Each structure stands twice: as C-alpha cells, then as structure tokens.
Amino acid sequence: MQQEISFVEIAVIGGGPAGLCAALEAANAGARVVLLDRQDRLGGQLIKQTHRFFGSRSHRASERGINIATELTGQVISHPLIEALTGATVFGFYEDGVLGVEQEGRVFYLKPSRVIVATGASEKTLAFPNNDLPGIYGAGAVQTLVNVYGILPGKRVLMVGAGNIGVIVTYQLLQAGMEVAAIVEAAPGIGAYWVHAAKVRRAGVPIYTSHTIKRACGGREVEGAVIWQLDEQGQPVPGTEKDFAVDTICLSVGLSPLVELLAQAGCRLAYVPQLGGHVPLRDANLQTTVPGVYVAGDAAGVEEASAAMMEGALAGLHAAYSLGYGRAGYEARRRELQHQLDSLRSGPVGKRFAPGWPGCWPARVWEVKVMLAVDGIPTPEDLAAKTPPPERLAKGPVVIAECFQPIPCDPCSHACPRQAIGPFEDINEIPQVDYNKCNGCGQCITRCPGLALFVVDLTYSEKEALVKLPYEFLPLPAEGQEVAGVNRAGEKVCRARVVKVVTTEKMDKTAVVWLAVPKELAMEVRHFVITHV
The missing domain is CATH 3.50.50.60 (FAD/NAD(P)-binding domain)
Structure with missing residues (x-):
C-alpha cells in the first residue's frame, strides 16, 4: 500500500540550538516550518549546559544554556507557523527529497520544499x-x-x-x-x-x-x-x-558531525579535521551541493553552541528567502547575523576554522601569545601584568581581571556602570581595567562566564585584606564562618573568614563571597573550601 506524502514548506531536522534558531528565523520570516527532533524534549545540548555562555549580548553571553533552551523552546512551541514534533526520528532522506519519519511507532513521509539539517554531532x-x-x-x-x-x-x-x-x-x-x-x-x-x-x-x-x-x-x-x-x-x-x-x-x-542524512540526500562531503570529520560542502548561504538542502550547527562542523545558533538563524533566513519570504528586511538581517557569526570566529580561538571553506570565515591574522600555563595556572609574568599598581591598591577595593586569553567574550565590558572595563572595539579583547575609574563595586563579578573577576581590598583592616570572589557551589557558607583559603592551584594556604555572602535572583546562582584573609595572601587566595586548614 502506497504511503501518503505530506507536502511542507521547510523541514528542520534537529531540535538543538541550531535547529531551534533555524525554525524560529524561518517562521518569523513567514514560512511554515515542521521541526523534527528524535528526543522527547527540545533543546538538544542546551538542556545539559548549566554554565554561562561566552560571546556578546547578541550571542546570549552570560546566560546559562538551560535558560536559553527554555526560552527558545517556548518560542518554538507557541509560534503559530511552527509544528514541533518530538520523538520523531528521520530515518531516510530519499533522492526525490522525501523524508521518512517514525514517531511512536507511526511511519509517515514528508516532502519539504526546503530542508535544514541540524542533526548535531556524536561523541568520539x-x-x-x-x-x-x-x-x-x-x-x-x-x-x-x-x-x-x-x-x-x-x-x-x-x-x-x-x-x-x-x-x-x-x-x-x-x-x-x-x-x-x-x-x-x-x-x-x-x-x-x-x-x-x-x-x-x-x-x-x-x-x-x-x-x-x-x-x-x-x-x-x-x-x-x-x-x-x-x-x-x-x-x-x-x-x-x-x-x-x-x-x-x-x-x-572530540565530536564527529552527524552527516548520514546529508550523505543519503547526495550532498557532497569532504573530510576536514578542524571541523571534526566529514562535513558537507556548502556555500556562504549554508546551502549544500543539493539545491534546497541547508546545514547548520555541529552537522556543518563542530563549534560552540553560540556559533550553532547563529548558523541556524542564517540557514533559516536563507531557506525562507529562497521561498519568497522575508524579502523586505532580508539584506539587513543577513548582515546582522553574519556579523554576529564572524565575530565569534574572528579571534585566535576561531583560527582553527581557517582551513574550512573560503568565504565562510574571516581571514584575520592574530598574534597569539604562547601560554606557558598549559594546565591552567598563570605564570608570574601573567599575574604581574594584571596586578594593580601599589598606589591604587592603597586607595581601596579594585577589580582584578584574571583573564589572559583572547576569546570571544565581552559581558564584563557592559557590566561596569563606570566603564572601567571596555568598551571593546573587538569581542576578543583581553579585559583591561582602568584603575582610575574602578571603585571595586564588584557588579562585574557575576557577569563573567569564566568567573575570572575578583575584587581585592587591602585597606580592609590593619592585618587583613578583603577578597570578593565568585562561588557556584552548595552549600553556601555562613557569614562569620571560618573556611580554608585556596590558591590558584587548589592548595589551602590560610584560614579565612566569611564576611558576607551576596546572592540574588538576578545573579542567577553565582554568589559573591567576601573573604577576610591575611593581607600578605590577598593576591593568592582565589577560592575556598568549607573545611579547616
């Protein structure tokens, strides 16, 4: 018996960060979208990511992946032009463009005008x-x-x-x-x-x-x-x-792009180690060698989730535009999304994508410092470059930014009400504190995705300094409690006293703990454990 085929405008395969953004972008342009995900809930890797994102505001920097998943999933489910099918496995992508789908024991077939493959990657x-x-x-x-x-x-x-x-x-x-x-x-x-x-x-x-x-x-x-x-x-x-x-x-x-459906569709693949393995050839619009088939996210090459979301949005925009939707604001939106994606790839961290496809990545060259701290411990030279001058330390609390690597991240430049950090001309700039502007308020501490900002106050008392540091463990200490001050290598170096614990809903589970430590160890203590030395 011949199976009935349903015709749809755009099918998005994969409900992770790339797929969610692809579906929303295409639907916002006016196209009707069917989103197919084999999991029982949407969000993909985002539902596991409790850490804060890097990037800029447009990349959802300083937000936690689990919160982004909730927001994007809510937008997809409530969108009138998106039909989201969970527990739906696409088992075949046939030469005539038909997709075979299984959902809860039911098999059906779709014939989309456009397909966006955002199937992600598998673990090596x-x-x-x-x-x-x-x-x-x-x-x-x-x-x-x-x-x-x-x-x-x-x-x-x-x-x-x-x-x-x-x-x-x-x-x-x-x-x-x-x-x-x-x-x-x-x-x-x-x-x-x-x-x-x-x-x-x-x-x-x-x-x-x-x-x-x-x-x-x-x-x-x-x-x-x-x-x-x-x-x-x-x-x-x-x-x-x-x-x-x-x-x-x-x-x-490592991860390997999941390209089996793309191979079934006849898309040309090439092996690119920098992108995780075999990936589909695609143009600047993320269209593969098969017309009407687009790719985004880790299926196009393994990157960060922020880049996957930008790629998904671009693929959705281009797919909708090719069907005649969203033409009025297309060029401006395309430039905006492409700029956001390029900024994520513009620094030395993105240089690994340079051997990818010409025209997809900027060709900027960076002078990259060879980090001697191969295991995460900064060198004395690195620390000296980040230490405020003695005359500034003598005036009161001041922020110390222990971020030594150019990475695409700028929340700290937006967090300071006095603009003591930034604004950045480039998202990859290493934070530099203007000690004349900084008053040590510490508002930037919880905005840093890398937890690399600390406040030191050497004027706290005659024998003690105050160190304010980010803390994301439970239980939180109590004010007045004695703890062990810990250095950058995780070694207990002193007894410390909890002066204050600051936590609010806006801080989103990153507390700021004020520690009183021996003054001579103020530049060493960067963590603590709730035990005695």
Whole structure:
C-alpha cells in the first residue's frame, strides 16, 4: 500500500540550538516550518549546559544554556507557523527529497520544499584495554545523567580530555558533589578556554598534559585507571605510569558531525579535521551541493553552541528567502547575523576554522601569545601584568581581571556602570581595567562566564585584606564562618573568614563571597573550601 506524502514548506531536522534558531528565523520570516527532533524534549545540548555562555549580548553571553533552551523552546512551541514534533526520528532522506519519519511507532513521509539539517554531532571514543567496563562514559552521557536527571555516575572520576567540554563537565561534576581525581590530556597544552581550566584548578583538580589513559582496571566494573606520559612524538613513555583509584572514567575526546542524512540526500562531503570529520560542502548561504538542502550547527562542523545558533538563524533566513519570504528586511538581517557569526570566529580561538571553506570565515591574522600555563595556572609574568599598581591598591577595593586569553567574550565590558572595563572595539579583547575609574563595586563579578573577576581590598583592616570572589557551589557558607583559603592551584594556604555572602535572583546562582584573609595572601587566595586548614 502506497504511503501518503505530506507536502511542507521547510523541514528542520534537529531540535538543538541550531535547529531551534533555524525554525524560529524561518517562521518569523513567514514560512511554515515542521521541526523534527528524535528526543522527547527540545533543546538538544542546551538542556545539559548549566554554565554561562561566552560571546556578546547578541550571542546570549552570560546566560546559562538551560535558560536559553527554555526560552527558545517556548518560542518554538507557541509560534503559530511552527509544528514541533518530538520523538520523531528521520530515518531516510530519499533522492526525490522525501523524508521518512517514525514517531511512536507511526511511519509517515514528508516532502519539504526546503530542508535544514541540524542533526548535531556524536561523541568520539578511545581505544584502551578494558574500555568496555561499566563505569566508562562519554562526557555527553555524564552531562545527561547529572544535569538532566540528577544522577551521579559514581563517586570519583578520571576525566580524559581537556577541551572545553571535558573541563566544563569536570566543573559540573564538582558542583554535583563528585570527586575528580584528575584531567588527562594527550596534547602538550589544554584545548579549553584558560578561564575554564582555571576554575577546576582552583578547585584542586590536577591537569596532566602530554598524558593519556593506558588502561582501565576492574573486573565487573571500573575500579581504577592507569595513565602514562607521552613523548614529543605522541608515543607512551614506559615507567611514567600513574595509578588512580576511581569508579568512573569520562571520555571527552572530540565530536564527529552527524552527516548520514546529508550523505543519503547526495550532498557532497569532504573530510576536514578542524571541523571534526566529514562535513558537507556548502556555500556562504549554508546551502549544500543539493539545491534546497541547508546545514547548520555541529552537522556543518563542530563549534560552540553560540556559533550553532547563529548558523541556524542564517540557514533559516536563507531557506525562507529562497521561498519568497522575508524579502523586505532580508539584506539587513543577513548582515546582522553574519556579523554576529564572524565575530565569534574572528579571534585566535576561531583560527582553527581557517582551513574550512573560503568565504565562510574571516581571514584575520592574530598574534597569539604562547601560554606557558598549559594546565591552567598563570605564570608570574601573567599575574604581574594584571596586578594593580601599589598606589591604587592603597586607595581601596579594585577589580582584578584574571583573564589572559583572547576569546570571544565581552559581558564584563557592559557590566561596569563606570566603564572601567571596555568598551571593546573587538569581542576578543583581553579585559583591561582602568584603575582610575574602578571603585571595586564588584557588579562585574557575576557577569563573567569564566568567573575570572575578583575584587581585592587591602585597606580592609590593619592585618587583613578583603577578597570578593565568585562561588557556584552548595552549600553556601555562613557569614562569620571560618573556611580554608585556596590558591590558584587548589592548595589551602590560610584560614579565612566569611564576611558576607551576596546572592540574588538576578545573579542567577553565582554568589559573591567576601573573604577576610591575611593581607600578605590577598593576591593568592582565589577560592575556598568549607573545611579547616
């Protein structure tokens, strides 16, 4: 019996950040959209992302991914031109442009005029002895367990991979109450933003660069792990083994674009390592080599969620425009979205995309400082460059911006009412504090996605200094409580006293804790633990 085919204007495959923005942009232009997502709820990776986003205001900087997911999902579900189907798996993309879909045991077929593929990426794995033991997870699975379902995968974990995902998930596991034995990274330096690595280092997590996992230990489940060092050629060095007693191993070793449907559709693919693997060729409008088929997000090349949202919006705009919608404001909107996407890719972090497709990325060249702090600990030279002059410290509280890496992020430049930081001419500028304008109010502290802003007041008392720092762990300390002051390497260096704890709904779960510390340690204490020294 021949199946009936439903004709639709635009089908968006994937309900993650790229798919949600693609559907909204196309529908806002006037096109009718069917959004298909195989999960039982929309949002994709956003529903797992409890951390704050980088970027600018237009990229939703300083907002948490879970909040962005709620907002975008609400807009999609309530939009009169969008039909959102969850639990709907697209199992086929046929030569005639028909999509085969299964939803709750029902099979049906769609024939869209335009298709936007935003299927995301899958996690890569790693081969080592016993890598099939229970207790070994991908980072995405761990995020789902912890941040979506509130389930801890174990008590003590070894993280393999120091890219942004590995370091972010490490921090989230610490927040959830797990102990992290270490982070292991095969490369000679971390791939994550330095500020992400600095957060976990302050929390006492060591990062072993030029190391990899040798084997997992255990019979029926993970009971330990052995790592070893790699030489300059990436070969293991016998005799450098280190043993860890862990019950969980988390792998964060990269993502591969999910391009199977694009391949079925006949889109031409090419292997681009910088983008995660095989990706579809596409033009500046994100249209693939098959007319009417567009791609966005990690399916087009693995990037940050902010870039995926911009790509999704661009794909939705172009797809709707090709059907005759949104022509009045098309050019202005296209320029706006393209500018936002280019700004995310404009700095040295975006340079890895340069070998991608000509015309899609700016060709700006940056002089990039080689970071000696390969494991997240700044060098003395870095710290000296960020320390206010003694005469300013003697006048009262002042902000110290411990952000040393040019990354696409500028919330701090908008947070200060006195414009002591910024405004930035470029989103990748490293924050510089105008000490003549800064009065140490600390309003910028909770706006920094990297938690890299601190206030130091050496005039607090004769023997003590006041350090105001961001804190995202529970339970919060009580005013007057004695805690252990911790340095940038996670080492307890002094007794400290909690003077005040500031937390409001507007601060969105980032508290500011005021610590009284010995004056001579004011430039060292950057965290604390609720225990005695």
